[in-house]
Each structure stands twice: as structure tokens, then as C-alpha cells.
Amino acid sequence: MKLHDIITLIQVLSGAGILLLAALLGLKTRKDVPGDLKWKWLAVISFMLFFIVCYVLFVFILLRYGYPPLEVFTGSMFLGGACFVYILIKITRTTISQLIVKDRELKLDAEQLHKSLDSLKEVNKELEQEIARRVLSEEALRKSEEKYSSLVESTEDSIYLLDREYRYLFINKKHLSRLGISDNGYTGKKYGDFHTQEETNRFAKIVDEVFKTGKSLQLEHNSLRDDNYFLLTLSPVIESGGEITTLTVVSKEITELKKMEEELRTLTLTDSLTGLYNRRGFLTFAEQLLKIANRMKSKIYMLYADLDNLKRINDTFGHQEGDEALKETARLLEETFRESDIISRIGGDEFVVMPIKDAEENVAPITERLKSNLARYNEKKDRTYVLSVSVGITYYDPDNPVTVEELLSRCDQLMYMAKTGKKNSSQSTAEAKIPNKAVNHKDHREKSSGIAQNRLPFPE
Numbered sequence: 001m002k003l004h005d006i007i008t009l010i011q012v013l014s015g016a017g018i019l020l021l022a023a024l025l026g027l028k029t030r031k032d033v034p035g036d037l038k039w040k041w042l043a044v045i046s047f048m049l050f051f052i053v054c055y056v057l058f059v060f061i062l063l064r065y066g067y068p069p070l071e072v073f074t075g076s077m078f079l080g081g082a083c084f085v086y087i088l089i090k091i092t093r094t095t096i097s098q099l100i101v102k103d104r105e106l107k108l109d110a111e112q113l114h115k116s117l118d119s120l121k122e123v124n125k126e127l128e129q130e131i132a133r134r135v136l137s138e139e140a141l142r143k144s145e146e147k148y149s150s151l152v153e154s155t156e157d158s159i160y161l162l163d164r165e166y167r168y169l170f171i172n173k174k175h176l177s178r179l180g181i182s183d184n185g186y187t188g189k190k191y192g193d194f195h196t197q198e199e200t201n202r203f204a205k206i207v208d209e210v211f212k213t214g215k216s217l218q219l220e221h222n223s224l225r226d227d228n229y230f231l232l233t234l235s236p237v238i239e240s241g242g243e244i245t246t247l248t249v250v251s252k253e254i255t256e257l258k259k260m261e262e263e264l265r266t267l268t269l270t271d272s273l274t275g276l277y278n279r280r281g282f283l284t285f286a287e288q289l290l291k292i293a294n295r296m297k298s299k300i301y302m303l304y305a306d307l308d309n310l311k312r313i314n315d316t317f318g319h320q321e322g323d324e325a326l327k328e329t330a331r332l333l334e335e336t337f338r339e340s341d342i343i344s345r346i347g348g349d350e351f352v353v354m355p356i357k358d359a360e361e362n363v364a365p366i367t368e369r370l371k372s373n374l375a376r377y378n379e380k381k382d383r384t385y386v387l388s389v390s391v392g393i394t395y396y397d398p399d400n401p402v403t404v405e406e407l408l409s410r411c412d413q414l415m416y417m418a419k420t421g422k423k424n425s426s427q428s429t430a431e432a433k434i435p436n437k438a439v440n441h442k443d444h445r446e447k448s449s450g451i452a453q454n455r456l457p458f459p460e
Helices: 003-030 035-065 072-154 173-179 197-213 255-269 279-296 310-317 319-336 363-378 404-424 442-446
Strands: 158-163 168-171 217-222 229-238 244-253 300-307 342-345 350-354 389-396 430-434 450-454
Touching: 158 173, 168 173, 197 217, 197 229, 197 244, 229 255, 255 279, 279 300, 279 342, 279 350, 279 404, 300 319, 300 404, 310 319, 319 342, 319 350, 319 363, 350 404, 363 389, 389 404
Parallel strands: none
Antiparallel strands: 158 168, 158 244, 217 229, 229 244, 300 350, 300 389, 342 350, 389 450, 430 450
16 A cells, blocks of 8 residues: 555544544533524434444545555545534534523523512512502692692681791682782782781781790780771791791681670679669779779769669559669769769669769769759659759779779768758758778768768758
């Protein structure tokens, strides 16, 4: 066998070995080949095995028969083809391995993405639930605001919101109507833009007090706008951090209530028959008058008058005529004394007067005026009876103070003395000195302030 035949044989055998390695590598790679390509890949391996068998047979024939002669070139082609196939299989295997790695990475990414999607679904579900809750909450808030707005706008009370600079932040329709402005006419306006300076200063002090203390305040307010009375309730609006930046004012009109209070006060202090003060009213104002006398160190007097023969009038002419006699007596007293004097009916036929003036004035002109008024009244032709009163007068001295009740008791005694004197004489003059309850010694009693005069010989 020639040298070139030996070289060719070696090349062919080497090529066959390389093909065998390529076939084994292909078989090993087959398990990594994607499922849809495995049969095609097996066909390629089978074709390679077929070539290997052919190579082996070719070598066997060459060794057995030495025919046909082979050239080195032919062997090189066989060897090169085998190397090409091996390299191709190797590259293919590497590519397939990379694809497998990427596929695994893709699967891992897909799994992670799937988990992320699940998490996103959960988050999205929670978000949807939160949105649903917020929608319900906003709807409830909206309904609550509508309800609050309806209440605020439908009430007959004035409601408004102010800041620390006394600027209006909100005014309901009722108060807009009172101020005489449009819905947006208060924007940027202050309390002082709609009220007098005096009202603004007084209101500002109250507002500052609420901001300072953080406590609600109530006060009555007499509006100069229409002379109506209002009850103002000022309440701080406390933020979540505890800061007070605004306050609400609710203004409720109480004009009718004030009128009722005045009427009730009048009923409790006024005699319903004569219109004069009753006993309660007299005691109330007389005590204030004594306080003023003590402070001013001035004397004042008290006149106690009793209508004579009221029982006889009632029995003879009826109680209606007796009421008329009481009314006429009250009218005569009002004619005799000043409007500012305290004139009252403290009992059935008992009247008391305390003039708002020093006792230094001469009492005689007043008593004469009362006597004259009585005489003029009795001169009327249509009179079926004579109107007559018995009078007692006592003085109050701030240096020897006594109570109103004690003055009344003294006057009552002096009046009774006058009434008794009338029964014994058509004209009675009496003077008496009633001791001060707080002074016990005889010399002091003679100087007491309790001086009474019964000098009115009024007709019976």
C-alpha cells in the first residue's frame, strides 16, 4: 500500500471517528432539543450514522481488497466534511444550550411575572375596594354636606363663619337677607363693613375672647339695624391640630321672647287693676331708692294712703264700683305726683308713694295738691259717694337706716292714726315721732328720722 493510500485511510478513519463523536454529541443534545424538533434532529443523527457506516465499509473494502485507490485529496474531503459536521453539531449544541438557558430564564421571568400579576391583581382588588369605600364615603359626605347645607339654609337663624380678622368666610341666606347683600356680596368683607363702629368694637372683644379661651360664649344683642333682639352663640372651630382659626356665630332672634319677658316682668311688678306697681314692684324699686339715698346721703319720704270706706262702697254699690273707686284713687295719685315717682298699690285699699326727690322739699304743697284733686273729683255732680283717703307720712334718714318694711310699718301706723282721728273729728291734725328701730335711747328717739305727719283732713 502506497503512502498516499495510508494517509487517505487515516483521514477517512479520522473523519469517521469525528462523525461518530458528532453523532454521540447529537444524541446527547437530543434531550435538550425542543419537542417539535426532536424527530428532525434524530433524522440528522441517523443520516450521520449512515455516513459513518459508509465510511467504515469504505475502509473495510479498502483494507480487504485495496481497491479502489484513494487519493489524499479524497481523504481530506472526507476528513473536512466530518470536521464540518462536528463543528456544526457543536455550534448547534451550544446554540441549543443557550436557547435552553434563555428559555429557563424566560420561564423564571414568566413565573415571576405571573406572581407579580397575582400581586397586582390583589393590589388592584384592594384598590378597587378602597375606591369603592371612598366613593361610598364621599357619597355619605356629600349627602351629609347637603343635609347640613339644607339645615343651615332653611333655618330662621342667622349663621355665619368668621376668621381672626373678623372676615366673613360664609353667610347663610337668612343673614344675607338681613344684611341686604347678594350670595357673594360678602367676599373679602369684614364685620365692620356692615355694622357701626360701636357694634364692631363690642363684637370684636367677644370674638377675641372666644379665640383666646377656646370656649363658646352667649350674649344678647339689640340690633341698631331694626331694634330687634338676638341671642348670639359664638363657638370656636377647632382644627385637628388643636388650632382655632375660625368661629361660627348663630344669631337667634328673641324679640318676641324679650317682649314676653317684659310683659311677664310687668305682670309680676304691676297691679292688674290700677296699672300701678304692686307690692313686689314697690319693694323692688324702693330698695334701690334707699340704696341711692344711702350713697347720696339724702333724706326721702314715704306717703302711705288708704282709701276710706271701701267696704261700704262695695256693699252699697257693688264690687265693680269699688274697683272704679280704686282706679280713680290711683289716677288721682298719678296726677298729684310725678311720673318718675314710685306709686304703687300694695294691698286691697292701700297705696304707697316714694317720690324720687330729696325730703328737703316742702311736703305741704304735695299734700295740698292731693287734697285739691280729691275735692275737685268729689265736686262732680254724677258722684254718688265721696272719695276719701287717710294718709301717713314718714321720712328715711340714711344716718339711721331702716328697711323698706319698717318704713311701711311706720307709715301704716301713722295712717291708722289719721283714719282713727277722722272718725272723731272732721279735721284732724297729728304729728308723731316714730323711733328708729336701730336706736334705743330716749334722746335718740326724739331725733329719729321716723317723723310722720297726718295733716290731710280729707272729706269722708
